[in-house]
Amino acid sequence: MNLVLADRSDKKCVKRFYKANNYSANFMGNDHCYLIKVENKIIATVIISNIDDINFLHGLVVTKEYQHKGLASQLLAHSFSKHSMIYCFADLSLNSLYTANSYEQIDTSQLSEALLTRFNNYQNKNSQLTAFRSSK
Secondary structure (H helix, E strand, O other), X not given: OEEEEOOHHHHHHHHHXXXXXXXXXXXXXXXXXXXXXXXXXXXXXXXXXEEOOEEEEEEEEEOXXXXXXXXXXXHHHHHHHHOOOEEEEEEHHHHHHHHHOOEEEEOHHHOOHHHHHHHHHHHOOOOOEEEEEEOO
16 A cells, blocks of 8 residues: 555546545645555545645545545544644544544634635535544
8 A cells, every 4th residue: 555645647536536436526736635545546535725824634535445444544644744733524423533533623613714614515415514623
């Protein structure tokens, strides 16, 4: 397994990966997309976007056959080592994953205006959505 920072040549493969895993995510030129490959095939990925000078983690996806093998934790730890103070939103059922990886659940009052707007939009689709922040 190989954890790497995606480059421009990976963009189409990353988009196909998300589509194949029923996830909608885009990454722009200044985003950091980390991915794990096995035999040149993407099996897990995460994106760190900069929103108003705030690091925002999203698009953490691991293919079904590789879930529960610690890959999400690897991606979270790697992101944590490369970026300071990261915010993210996740379903409440993933609380233990994030808290085990140095994130804390936070109240939405601690979000910037831009992140709060995004959170409210996402929460319309998932009422169990929770905000997290890295404890770094």
